[in-house]
Structures are given as C-alpha cells and as structure tokens.
Amino acid sequence: MSSTVNTGHTDLRAFWRDLPREGKWLLSTTAIQLLGRGLTLPFTIIYLHEIKGVSLDLAGTLMAWIAVIGVVATGPGGWATDRFGARVVSVFGSACNMAGLFVLAFAHTVPFFFLAMSLIGISGITWPAFNSLIAAIVSGPARQTYFGISFALVNLGIGVGGLISGAFIDVHRPSTFTTIYVLDALAMLIPIGLLLGPLRHVRTQVEPTQQAAGARTSYLSIVRTPAMKWLLLLTFLGSFVGYGQIEAGFSAYSREIGEVSTRVIGWAFAVNTVVIVVAQMLVLRRIAGHRRTRVLLVMAVVWACAWTLLGSSGLLPASAYAVFAVIAFHFVFGFGETLLQPTIPAITNDLAPDHLRGRFNAISSGAFQAGAVAGPVAAGFLLRHHWNLQYIVVLLVGCAAMAWSALALERRISLQVNGIVPPIKDPGVVGDGAVHSV
Incomplete structure (x- = not known):
C-alpha cells in the first residue's frame, strides 16, 4: 500500500x-x-x-x-x-x-x-x-x-x-x-x-486482524452496529432532504410556486457552484479540530434556513423577492454542502476497519442512493397534489431529524472517529466495539 x-x-x-x-x-x-x-x-x-x-x-x-x-x-x-x-x-x-x-x-x-x-x-x-x-x-x-x-x-x-x-x-x-x-x-x-x-x-484489500478474523463480516452485521445505524440514517436524510430534491423538488417548486424563469433557476445553480468552490477551503479551516457531528448539526440548521427561504418565494410569486429567494436558497444550501461533504465520508472511513472499508463505503453509498430515489418521489407526490406548505414542512422536519441523528451518532462514536484527535492506524472497531457477530 x-x-x-x-x-x-x-x-x-x-x-x-x-x-x-x-x-x-x-x-x-x-x-x-x-x-x-x-x-x-x-x-x-x-x-x-x-x-x-x-x-x-x-x-x-x-x-x-x-x-x-x-x-x-x-x-x-x-x-x-x-x-x-x-x-x-x-x-x-x-x-x-x-x-x-x-x-x-x-x-x-x-x-x-x-x-x-x-x-x-x-x-x-x-x-x-x-x-x-x-x-x-x-x-x-x-x-x-x-x-x-x-x-x-x-x-x-x-x-x-x-x-x-x-x-x-x-x-x-x-x-x-x-x-x-x-x-x-x-x-x-x-x-x-x-x-x-x-x-x-x-x-x-488487506487481511483482517486476528481479533476481527473470527467475527461475521456480512452487511447485516455491519448495519446492526449502533454507530452505523445512525450514520446511515443521517446519510439517507442528507440525500432525501438535500440532493434528492435539487433536480426535482427545487426546480418544480421554483417554477410552479415561486413562478420564476428557467434562467433564474440556472443562475441559482451557478451561485451554488461558486459558493462551494470559493467557500470550501475556508470552511475546512474553521471545522478542523471540531466534532464532526457538531458540524453536521450546524449543517442541518443551515439547510433548514435554505428551505425556509425557498418556501417564502411562494408568498410573492413572480416577483423580485421570489427571484431573490430562489437564488439565495442555493447560496445557503451550497454553504451547507461544504459542511456535509467533508464529514460523512471521513466518519465512514474512520469507522471502517481496513479489511471492510469497501463494504462500509458501499452501505453508505446505498443509503445515499436510496435517499436520492425517495426524495424526488416524495416531492412529486406532494407538489402534484398542491401540498406546497406540507412539502416545505416535510423538508424542515427532515432537517430536524438530521440534527437529532447527528447528536445520537455523537454518543456512539469515539472522539477519534469524530475528528477530535488523530486516530490510531486501524482501530478495527465500529462505535462501541468490533463488528459484531450475529
């Protein structure tokens, strides 16, 4: 290696x-x-x-x-x-x-x-x-x-x-x-x-340690560990509330409820890209040495503000304020992305023993993909029935659930995994212990 x-x-x-x-x-x-x-x-x-x-x-x-x-x-x-x-x-x-x-x-x-x-x-x-x-x-x-x-x-x-x-x-x-x-x-x-x-x-690919060699390494045994349960829920919610809505719910709400032009939506996506490219290094400096779960807690609050902004575009549709709210949504949402993307992959890989790293990342990817599938379905159902307020409320509840999940995860992972002190090379543990046999 x-x-x-x-x-x-x-x-x-x-x-x-x-x-x-x-x-x-x-x-x-x-x-x-x-x-x-x-x-x-x-x-x-x-x-x-x-x-x-x-x-x-x-x-x-x-x-x-x-x-x-x-x-x-x-x-x-x-x-x-x-x-x-x-x-x-x-x-x-x-x-x-x-x-x-x-x-x-x-x-x-x-x-x-x-x-x-x-x-x-x-x-x-x-x-x-x-x-x-x-x-x-x-x-x-x-x-x-x-x-x-x-x-x-x-x-x-x-x-x-x-x-x-x-x-x-x-x-x-x-x-x-x-x-x-x-x-x-x-x-x-x-x-x-x-x-x-x-x-x-x-x-x-590495051989498992002597301690881990006798443990079950099935996906089920990994998912059953307390830390991984909460991390997967957090990953799913992040995808459902965030990325699962961007190509579907955000665009549909902006057009149908905020009544802004497609050009405005294009500007909003451009603002999102600029925010991420410009802010990511600044964010990395500020979050270094802080608990990753607290960073995710802040991210959930930031995304709740973003969805509130988008929801407010429906109060004055087809207006200058609606244009502002749609573009401001992607400004705030992009800032939240700079908090999310460095943390969840780092937690996942610091949790994973070297010999199971592929499976840990696969489970995390599966949770993200599931949120990406469920998000547009939920958005389509709610907006098709003109439940515009309910749509925003569902996303705000999702942000609250993310904050709750982050705090629950914090109690189940070590300080090392949470980014406080340098981790040992291969702890071979998941949260409160090794990958458990089932």
Whole structure:
C-alpha cells in the first residue's frame, strides 16, 4: 500500500506538500474528470424528451432507473472492493460508465436507453470504491480535508462543463448532444489511465486482524452496529432532504410556486457552484479540530434556513423577492454542502476497519442512493397534489431529524472517529466495539 499522510493541516500548501504522490494524481485530475459529467448533467431530460422523442414520464423513469441500479450494485461492489481491491472495481465501473454513455449517445429505441442507463447505474460502484482508494492513500484528519477539496473540485468541473455545453448545444442540431455524450464517455479514460498507470501499486484489500478474523463480516452485521445505524440514517436524510430534491423538488417548486424563469433557476445553480468552490477551503479551516457531528448539526440548521427561504418565494410569486429567494436558497444550501461533504465520508472511513472499508463505503453509498430515489418521489407526490406548505414542512422536519441523528451518532462514536484527535492506524472497531457477530 502506498504511504499515507496523517496531518491536521488545513493550509492548502501544507496539505499538498504532505499529500502522497498518488493523492496528488487523484486530486489534480478531479475537475478534468468531472468536466465531462458537467457537459451532460443538466441536459439528459431534454436530450431524451426533445431530441430522442421519449415522453417525460418515461424519461423520468429512465433517470430513476440509474439510481435503482446503483442501489442494487452497491452490495456486490463493496464486497468486490474488499476482495479484489478498489482499483479493479473502479476500472470496471468507469468502463461501464463509458460504455453506457456511448450507447446513450447513439441509441434510438427504449431498450437501448434502458441498457445505457443500466450501465451508467452500475458505474455507481466507483463512488464507494474511490472513497476506499482515497482512505488507503490519506489517513487521519487529512481525510476530511481531502474529501472537502475533492468536493469543491467536483463542483468546479461540473460547473465549467455545464457552462460549456450550455453555450454549445442546440436542440435544432441533435449532433451537438451526441458530441457532449461522446466527450463525457471519453473523459472516463482519465480515471482508467490513472488506475492502470500511476495508481497501479495502490492496494486497498488487506487481511483482517486476528481479533476481527473470527467475527461475521456480512452487511447485516455491519448495519446492526449502533454507530452505523445512525450514520446511515443521517446519510439517507442528507440525500432525501438535500440532493434528492435539487433536480426535482427545487426546480418544480421554483417554477410552479415561486413562478420564476428557467434562467433564474440556472443562475441559482451557478451561485451554488461558486459558493462551494470559493467557500470550501475556508470552511475546512474553521471545522478542523471540531466534532464532526457538531458540524453536521450546524449543517442541518443551515439547510433548514435554505428551505425556509425557498418556501417564502411562494408568498410573492413572480416577483423580485421570489427571484431573490430562489437564488439565495442555493447560496445557503451550497454553504451547507461544504459542511456535509467533508464529514460523512471521513466518519465512514474512520469507522471502517481496513479489511471492510469497501463494504462500509458501499452501505453508505446505498443509503445515499436510496435517499436520492425517495426524495424526488416524495416531492412529486406532494407538489402534484398542491401540498406546497406540507412539502416545505416535510423538508424542515427532515432537517430536524438530521440534527437529532447527528447528536445520537455523537454518543456512539469515539472522539477519534469524530475528528477530535488523530486516530490510531486501524482501530478495527465500529462505535462501541468490533463488528459484531450475529
């Protein structure tokens, strides 16, 4: 396994200096990798409906199918990560994503669209695998810094990609859509090249310690540990209240209730990207040395303020205030994201024994994907029935539940896992003890 860094520095130059070569390769290419994703992310529904003639209902089903396949794939993906290594699983997932995007670029029939979405869904196993890879390279408090900086770079790549494709594509020229999906597919050559080249020596699979060797290592035994139960609930709620609403509930509420233009919604997403890119390093400096669960508590309050702002846009629809409220929502929401993204992955990987890291990240990914599926469904049901106030109330209750879950999690994890002091190399424990036999 490559060398690791165990530093609490949040100064960017110090962090970069202490980062192992493999970590520098990964981090320096993150924005470029996600540039391709940014080219296509805002326009898939438009591509399917207006270019390929797929009905909106079916297009929505195809988009949801990606998340469904992603949930199903996380279990085998986590096991494979622990058994064969994160590098092998990441190469396989990236290749599936490339194949799916190529199929989507040239498909004309529904079966081929489902094939494309299935392949893209399978590629979701790269998320837990990459988190395991990062945890093998970077240890201690520096993990929190790495996850935060990586998240900012992801948003930078997606944001720039969206700006480029927005200026390039034209619904009257279908070939422009084909081009961006081909470019997104070719962008997968970057992670594949890294994993087969500079990162080929990174090893994530390890033998369990003598104490852990006799314990059950099933997913059920991991989920049953007290700390993991609360962490998964927190992850699910974060996805349900947050990311599961952004492409569905936020846009629908802004258009139907706030009555703002699509251009305003575009500005709001741009503000979100700018906030994350600009604020992430500042946030990392401020949260260093603080309990991660308290950071998540603050994040829940911040998101509650964001949803209250969006809800208020319905008080004066189609007004200057509605425009302000919609844009301000993404400003505040983006700040909350900078608190969430460095903390939950760091807690997950500090909880996980090295030999189970793939499964821990897979379970976390599954909880996130489940929230991403449930969020749009709940939003569609509530807003379709014109339960606008109830929609905002549900999200505020979700934020309160996140705060409660964070405090419950705090009582079940060690100070080391909570980011107070540097963790020992491999505690092999989950919350109050080892992965329990069942």
